[in-house]
Amino acid sequence: MHGDILTPLVMGILLGGLYALIALGLSMIFGVMRLINLAHGDLVVLGSYLSYALLSYFGLDPILGLIITIPVLFGLGFFIQQFLLKRAFAISAEAPLIIAFGIALIIQNGVQIGFSPLLRGITTSYSMASFNLGSLQFPVSYLLDFIVALIVMLAFREFFTRTYMGRAITAASQNKKAAQLMGINTKMIYGFAFGLAMISAAIAGTFMGMTFPFTPVSGTQFLIIAFGVVIIGGLGSLLGTFLGGLILGLVQTLTAYYFGSATQMLFVYLAVLIVLAIRPQGLFGR
Amino acid sequence: MSQDIILKIDRIDVFHGTFQALWEVSVEVRRGEMLALIGANTAGKSTLLDTISGLLHPASGSIQFENHDISSADPYRIVELGITQVPEGRGIFPEMTVLANLEIGSYTKRARANCAKNLKKVYKLFPRLEERKKQIAKTLSGGEQQMLVIGRGLMSEPRIMLIDEMSLGLAPIIINEIFRTLKTVRESGITIMFVEQNVRKSIQESDRAYILENGRVVLCGTSAELCEEDKVKKAYFGI
Numbered sequence: 062m063h064g065d066i067l068t069p070l071v072m073g074i075l076l077g078g079l080y081a082l083i084a085l086g087l088s089m090i091f092g093v094m095r096l097i098n099l100a101h102g103d104l105v106v107l108g109s110y111l112s113y114a115l116l117s118y119f120g121l122d123p124i125l126g127l128i129i130t131i132p133v134l135f136g137l138g139f140f141i142q143q144f145l146l147k148r149a150f151a152i153s154a155e156a157p158l159i160i161a162f163g164i165a166l167i168i169q170n171g172v173q174i175g176f177s178p179l180l181r182g183i184t185t186s187y188s189m190a191s192f193n194l195g196s197l198q199f200p201v202s203y204l205l206d207f208i209v210a211l212i213v214m215l216a217f218r219e220f221f222t223r224t225y226m227g228r229a230i231t232a233a234s235q236n237k238k239a240a241q242l243m244g245i246n247t248k249m250i251y252g253f254a255f256g257l258a259m260i261s262a263a264i265a266g267t268f269m270g271m272t273f274p275f276t277p278v279s280g281t282q283f284l285i286i287a288f289g290v291v292i293i294g295g296l297g298s299l300l301g302t303f304l305g306g307l308i309l310g311l312v313q314t315l316t317a318y319y320f321g322s323a324t325q326m327l328f329v330y331l332a333v334l335i336v337l338a339i340r341p342q343g344l345f346g347r
Numbered sequence: 348m349s350q351d352i353i354l355k356i357d358r359i360d361v362f363h364g365t366f367q368a369l370w371e372v373s374v375e376v377r378r379g380e381m382l383a384l385i386g387a388n389t390a391g392k393s394t395l396l397d398t399i400s401g402l403l404h405p406a407s408g409s410i411q412f413e414n415h416d417i418s419s420a421d422p423y424r425i426v427e428l429g430i431t432q433v434p435e436g437r438g439i440f441p442e443m444t445v446l447a448n449l450e451i452g453s454y455t456k457r458a459r460a461n462c463a464k465n466l467k468k469v470y471k472l473f474p475r476l477e478e479r480k481k482q483i484a485k486t487l488s489g490g491e492q493q494m495l496v497i498g499r500g501l502m503s504e505p506r507i508m509l510i511d512e513m514s515l516g517l518a519p520i521i522i523n524e525i526f527r528t529l530k531t532v533r534e535s536g537i538t539i540m541f542v543e544q545n546v547r548k549s550i551q552e553s554d555r556a557y558i559l560e561n562g563r564v565v566l567c568g569t570s571a572e573l574c575e576e577d578k579v580k581k582a583y584f585g586i
Contacts, residue, residue, distance in 0.1 A: 225454060232440045232451050239438030239496075242400060244426030244455040244503060 069314035077310025078207035084290035086258035092297025093234040100164040102284030108266020138259030173277040183270035295346025359408030383553035390559040429506035441485035452502025469498040490521035510541040
């Protein structure tokens with residue numbers, strides 16, 4: 062039986078990568094704009110439905126479909142920030158949260174009208190396949206998720222540390238006035254940052270959709286996962302998000318292995334509570 | 348605009364919400380000079396600098412910078428044109444390294460091309476910054492942070508540098524060292540306008556000064572002229 066622990070171990074790590082990818086956008090927006098984007102989970106699901114639609118109606122492979130879903134979600138994110146949230150920030154500290162909540166509702170109901178409440182899944186030739194590691198078998202989709210998560214996080218890290226735009230976003234999140242005084246157009250920067258978070262949501266949604274079935278209300282689940290990841294890993298830290306995801310994934314699969322799959326989410330929430338109690342800013346939080 | 352005057356602030360009124368912070372304030376800044384802005388805490392000095400930088404906009408009056416009307420310009424535009432502010436409280440990017448802080452100073456298109464060249468110049472002025480270039484900014488001492496933000500300001504290739512309350516919390520030795528460095532900066536052709544709490548120091552280090560009181564300009568003149576003013580003597584030197 063001992064050899065079997067390798068299965069949940071590997072699955073937990075692979076799953077953790079996907080969880081980190083889902084949480085990435087939430088972590089970023091909080092890090093840059095101090096906003097808890099309650100619509101984040103639903104925006105990820107929107108990415109899932111967009112990929113699904115491109116596959117169903119045009120037969121477009123979801124990975125290729127990213128060429129369309131990424132710009133669409135980037136534009137949507139930019140629009141949400143520039144035309145809705147920016148005004149909300151000027152009204153009060155709570156207004157953006159309410160707007161985000163409203164956006165979540167609109168998306169949920171929108172996709173329900175468009176796609177019905179039925180369970181959907183993005184199925185391709187490879188999404189159902191499995192691969193072998195020695196004598197064990199794993200779903201290809203899980204591996205794909207992990208690799209993509211790694212690529213996206215590394216890409217984001219390079220962007221934030223090496224490009225002027227990325228550094229400008231980082232600077233603006235640390236001292237907005239000083240950033241303005243350095244010639245950074247903070248009016249545009251936040252829109253761009255939100256758009257970036259949406260790019261990660263588009264990718265997360267697409268791969269999530271290939272791994273698990275989803276419905277219009279899956280967004281809430283995703284949001285809870287994202288919250289769990291950032292609470293454990295700490296908001297605003299790329300490394301923290303990645304490790305938080307891994308921990309969450311491992312807790313889920315290992316407890317399912319030892320205690321049965323009915324209890325896995327219970328232990329995940331327990332883990333989140335423990336971290337909140339001992340180190341509320343998360344393992345790597347600021 | 349006369350060739351001598353690089354920045355002309357003409358009778359501006361500036362409000363914070365409904366509270367009027369500046370009343371018909373007029374200031375002329377001459378090319379290459381070291382100009383001091385003196386006044387008590389509520390006099391409106393920071394408000395004036397923030398208005399020049401575009402963070403606030405005057406309700407009436409105008410601000411002209413080398414034949415551009417910048418009264419309603421966005422802050423980033425004003426930096427592009429050539430006015431950089433070193434804000435009150437230093438304004439470091441605390442979690443970024445010294446080097447990253449300096450490099451972000453070259454953000455504007457104009458300054459980006461010369462980033463490496465300007466970095467060398469800043470290191471020459473402030474060797475301590477080069478020593479600590481990999482250090483996280485928030486771990487620097489107060490004096491080093493002040494040097495960092497002045498260096499960062501220089502990276503943007505300003506024609507005018509505004510410095511707000513540079514010496515807060517710094518030891519006199521450091522303050523003098525920084526003022527000496529500012530003299531070198533001035534010699535390279537940059538105009539400097541600074542706000543200082545220490546009146547004696549301000550008049551000592553500047554060519555000319557404006558004194559603000561409750562949002563109005565009450566006195567202006569060369570250091571020599573101001574030292575003669577009874578008002579200045581009584582209020583600030585206790586004579």
